[in-house]
Amino acid sequence: MGSEFHASYLDVPPGGGGLKSWIFSTDHKRIAILYLISILAFFFVGAAIGILMRLELIAPGKTLFEPSTYNALFTLHGVIMIFLFVIPGMPAILGNFFLPIMIGAKDVAFPRLNLLSWWIYMAGALLAVASLFTGGGPPDTGWTFYVPYSLRTGTNVTLAVFAAFVLGFSSILTGLNFITTVHRLRAPGMTFFRMPLFVWAHYATAWIQILATPILAITLVLVMAERLFGIGLFDPAKGGDPLLFQHLFWIYSHPAVYIMILPPMGYISEIIPTFAKKRIYGYKAIALSSLAIAFVGYLVWGHHMFTSGMSDTSRWIFSLLTFLVAIPSGVKVFNWVATLYKGSIELEPPLVYVLAFIFLFSIGGLTGLMQGALATDIHLHDTYFVVGHFHYIIFGGAVFAFMAALLYWFPKMTGRMYSKRAVWVALAHQFVGFNMLYFSMLILGMMGMPRRYYDYLPRFQTLHVVATVGSWILVAGLVVLAAALLRALRRGERAPANPWGGVSLEWTIPSPPPEENFSLPPEVGEPYDFSKGPAR
Amino acid sequence: MENRVHIPAGHVLTVWASLLVLTAVTVTVAGLHLGSFSVFTAIAIAAVKASLVLLFFMRLKVEPVIFRVMLLAAAATITVIMALTFADVAFR
Amino acid sequence: MSAAVPAPHTHRDPEVSRIGMWLFLLTEMLLFAGCFLAYAVFRVRYSGDFHFAAQELNLSLGLVNTLVLLTSSLTMVLAIAAMEQGRAGRAAAWTGATIALGAVFLVVKGFEWAAKFRHGIYPNSPALAAAHTPGEQVFYGLYYTLTGLHALHVVIGMVVLAVMLVFVLRAARSAEGEGPGALADRLENAGLYWHLVDVIWIFLFPLFYLIS
Numbered sequence: 054m055g056s057e058f059h060a061s062y063l064d065v066p067p068g069g070g071g072l073k074s075w076i077f078s079t080d081h082k083r084i085a086i087l088y089l090i091s092i093l094a095f096f097f098v099g100a101a102i103g104i105l106m107r108l109e110l111i112a113p114g115k116t117l118f119e120p121s122t123y124n125a126l127f128t129l130h131g132v133i134m135i136f137l138f139v140i141p142g143m144p145a146i147l148g149n150f151f152l153p154i155m156i157g158a159k160d161v162a163f164p165r166l167n168l169l170s171w172w173i174y175m176a177g178a179l180l181a182v183a184s185l186f187t188g189g190g191p192p193d194t195g196w197t198f199y200v201p202y203s204l205r206t207g208t209n210v211t212l213a214v215f216a217a218f219v220l221g222f223s224s225i226l227t228g229l230n231f232i233t234t235v236h237r238l239r240a241p242g243m244t245f246f247r248m249p250l251f252v253w254a255h256y257a258t259a260w261i262q263i264l265a266t267p268i269l270a271i272t273l274v275l276v277m278a279e280r281l282f283g284i285g286l287f288d289p290a291k292g293g294d295p296l297l298f299q300h301l302f303w304i305y306s307h308p309a310v311y312i313m314i315l316p317p318m319g320y321i322s323e324i325i326p327t328f329a330k331k332r333i334y335g336y337k338a339i340a341l342s343s344l345a346i347a348f349v350g351y352l353v354w355g356h357h358m359f360t361s362g363m364s365d366t367s368r369w370i371f372s373l374l375t376f377l378v379a380i381p382s383g384v385k386v387f388n389w390v391a392t393l394y395k396g397s398i399e400l401e402p403p404l405v406y407v408l409a410f411i412f413l414f415s416i417g418g419l420t421g422l423m424q425g426a427l428a429t430d431i432h433l434h435d436t437y438f439v440v441g442h443f444h445y446i447i448f449g450g451a452v453f454a455f456m457a458a459l460l461y462w463f464p465k466m467t468g469r470m471y472s473k474r475a476v477w478v479a480l481a482h483q484f485v486g487f488n489m490l491y492f493s494m495l496i497l498g499m500m501g502m503p504r505r506y507y508d509y510l511p512r513f514q515t516l517h518v519v520a521t522v523g524s525w526i527l528v529a530g531l532v533v534l535a536a537a538l539l540r541a542l543r544r545g546e547r548a549p550a551n552p553w554g555g556v557s558l559e560w561t562i563p564s565p566p567p568e569e570n571f572s573l574p575p576e577v578g579e580p581y582d583f584s585k586g587p588a589r
Numbered sequence: 590m591e592n593r594v595h596i597p598a599g600h601v602l603t604v605w606a607s608l609l610v611l612t613a614v615t616v617t618v619a620g621l622h623l624g625s626f627s628v629f630t631a632i633a634i635a636a637v638k639a640s641l642v643l644l645f646f647m648r649l650k651v652e653p654v655i656f657r658v659m660l661l662a663a664a665a666t667i668t669v670i671m672a673l674t675f676a677d678v679a680f681r
Numbered sequence: 682m683s684a685a686v687p688a689p690h691t692h693r694d695p696e697v698s699r700i701g702m703w704l705f706l707l708t709e710m711l712l713f714a715g716c717f718l719a720y721a722v723f724r725v726r727y728s729g730d731f732h733f734a735a736q737e738l739n740l741s742l743g744l745v746n747t748l749v750l751l752t753s754s755l756t757m758v759l760a761i762a763a764m765e766q767g768r769a770g771r772a773a774a775w776t777g778a779t780i781a782l783g784a785v786f787l788v789v790k791g792f793e794w795a796a797k798f799r800h801g802i803y804p805n806s807p808a809l810a811a812a813h814t815p816g817e818q819v820f821y822g823l824y825y826t827l828t829g830l831h832a833l834h835v836v837i838g839m840v841v842l843a844v845m846l847v848f849v850l851r852a853a854r855s856a857e858g859e860g861p862g863a864l865a866d867r868l869e870n871a872g873l874y875w876h877l878v879d880v881i882w883i884f885l886f887p888l889f890y891l892i893s
Contacts, residue, residue, distance in 0.1 A: 162697050162701065163697075163698075163701060225705075225708050228704075229701055229704045229705060230701075232700070233697055233700045233701045233704065236655065236700060237694065237696065237697045237700065238697075260662070263708055264663060264666045264707065264708075265711075266708065267708045267711035267712040267715065268670070268711055268712075270712055270715075271712050271713075271715035275719075275826070278826060282804045282805060282825075283805030284804045284805075284825065285818055285819060286719055286819065286822050286826070291822070292814070292815025292816055292818050293819060294723070300677070300718075301715055301718070301719075304670055304674075351666060351669055351670070352669060354673075358677075362681075363677045363681070364676070364679075364680035366676055366677075366680035367673070367676035370676050371673070371676075595762075595765075598762060601758050601759070601762075602755075605755040608751045612744070612747055612751070612886075615887055615891060616740075616891065619887070619891035619892075627892075628892065631888075631891050632887065634887070635884050635887050639880045639884065642754060642883070646755075646758050646872075647872075647873055647876045656700075656703055659700075659704065659707060660703075663707040663710050663711060667710070667711065667714040667717075670718060671714075671717075671718060674721075674722065675722075675725075678722050679725070
């Protein structure tokens with residue numbers, strides 16, 4: 054860095070501060086913060102709804118709500134968590150903040166489009182909220198909007214589906230921006246195979262956003278057309294095919310799972326080398342496995358439809374292909390563990406969160422294989438086992454990785470350091486509560502508890518109680534973490550430019566970063582090279 | 590403009606004329622009652638016409654390789670989606 | 682301009698915006714691919730019904746529209762070429778011609794749809810359900826969905842070109858404003874979108890009009 058003085062991106066700009074300097078800013082870092090605040094707000098709403106659902110299920114029969122309310126709650130929980138939290142949240146928050154910095158760029162390729170995509174996100178979110186209070190009331194179809202029920206129900210499915218369509222636009226624009234940025238704005242010397250694995254992961258994710266989201270868009274358009282004009286493509290009475298909906302829906306929604314998990318895999322690949330002070334093991338394998346996961350992710354959607362009445366031929370083909378995903382995912386997990394091997398490990402909060410991630414993600418992965426196998430899936434399909442598996446992957450995987458990443462980059466983003474003791478308390482609660490909540494679900498599923506049910510047999514109650522109590526502990530952990538970070542914003546110690554001894558480009562600039570990121574073109578060397586000591 | 594290669598106006602007119610001829614061909618062939626073969630020819634001719642538009646009107650021919658690679662990724666995705674859906678539909 | 686809103690491109694790189702445009706076009710292709718997938722599934726299931734239903738479509742109107750759109754692609758190319766040579770007046774004329782051809786396409790399409798509506802053939806109509814097999818109903822469902830979605834894209838393309846036309850006309854009147862190079866780049870991106878609409882029609886035409 055040059056010695057001249059630079060204003061941080063958080064400083065009040067010369068044109069005046071206030072809300073306007075944020076919601077009309079085209080600075081990728083400010084936009085990242087906008088995403089962070091709005092998306093986490095929805096996360097807490099979604100979590101609150103989850104708590105209410107668990108509360109209802111603490112005993113068989115009616116506890117708090119009518120069955121129809123419960124149906125609306127689980128739909129809402131799914132729609133908020135999927136479309137308003139994980140899909141936009143994983144790439145758009147940290148990707149926006151760090152992707153340009155990590156390749157030595159001043160901003161993304163299309164800064165105004167970047168701001169537009171946040172606005173479109175907010176518009177979609179507003180429409181989703183509006184769908185609760187207008188028309189026939191909150192949708193009760195589940196987040197998957199399966200036909201024919203979604204065509205017949207009197208609830209406000211049309212608006213909710215339109216909201217998801219709008220949110221898809223936002224996702225596409227982010228993907229488009231990231232791909233163009235990676236291709237055209239890399240600093241001199243930053244070749245593809247010198248990019249941090251974080252960037253590779255976001256690049257692969259962006260391709261999924263570009264190539265899969267339009268399929269969801271057309272599916273949702275067809276559902277709207279069906280409800281408004283009665284086109285008939287999904288309606289068996291008119292010669293249509295409900296299974297076609299499921300195909301189209303999962304052609305997007307399976308790759309969408311990789312939109313949720315690939316960026317977190319990128320976070321992990323940054324955090325582990327920094328705290329092992331060691332070059333990442335198998336750099337190229339991890340980089341290319343991101344693209345491999347993105348591609349293979351397209352081939353496996355049929356495993357969501359094993360019990361739908363699909364042809365036997367396609368069932369075994371999809372089952373076989375599903376096992377292929379385990380290969381690139383396994384490459385990553387083994388390479389991370391191999392990086393830790395004989396490293397000089399510092400057990401700082403981000404790394405411990407990563408270790409929790411590896412444990413939970415492995416359970417998620419292995420339970421995934423059980424459902425990928427055709428025969429066992431017939432038993433497990435549409436039970437709590439699926440719910441448990443999904444939360445191990447997305448919450449235990451993606452969200453734990455996200456928390457690790459937030460703790461890793463928090464000092465960089467805010468210029469403040471948080472209380473590590475509070476973080477240990479938070480993690481202990483989260484880990485215990487998480488496993489109580491979701492491992493119970495795995496067992497319940499094996500015992501035959503179907504998902505989405507309002508009521509259940511008395512013999513399932515013990516595990517339901519364990520799960521509900523677990524949900525309280527888990528949320529307590531989340532609240533402690535949120536409180537610790539909020540407190541650090543005001544009272545935390547000043548963070549140095551490179552608190553963890555990282556070597557990627559974001560650690561070469563001050564915390565918080567100056568508005569222009571770099572005053573001089575950054576020097577680019579081999580990635581993960583710890584031999585020269587921490588970046589300065 | 591910078592160092593971009595241009596497609597001469599004469600070529601553009603030739604491409605347009607070829608598109609019209611191919612349209613005539615596909616209409617004629619459709620009238621021949623070739624059975625299931627006619628779908629195949631119709632799509633093949635459409636693919637040739639689309640390629641002409643992509644390569645010359647949309648200048649893919651003179652763009653850097655990466656543009657064609659990107660298009661190929663989309664084409665591969667569409668192919669995979671079609672093929673795997675038919676693994677179900679064709680055997681149901 | 683306040684410092685919170687820094688100028689996006691101080692250094693102009695037309696390839697950046699072209700990559701962005703192409704990526705957007707890929708999403709449009711995938712959008713229609715979803716429709717074509719539905720078409721393929723039903724076409725295999727109801728090939729006989731599709732054969733009969735397609736006979737009721739008006740081949741000559743479809744053919745006219747094909748020629749109109751192909752020609753509009755040509756005028757688009759000519760508009761961009763003129764702009765690149767700095768001849769804004771000529772570029773404006775060709776852009777206007779492209780918009781006009783788009784309008785012709787929509788008018789023809791309108792007549793075609795209107796004729797079908799008069800025969801009671803439209804989605805969810807009693808006549809469609811009473812006098813047609815499920816396969817034929819699906820054919821019309823696809824016909825309206827795909828041609829409707831395509832027509833919507835024609836409209837969007839025309840709006841984009843109309844906005845470009847305003848810029849080009851402004852450039853023709855005065856030497857001020859952005860240089861012809863920057864304007865040609867933007868016109869080219871608008872043109873890419875217009876050509877894509879043409880490419881999609883190239884596939885729609887045989888799939889609906891040439892299978893009887």
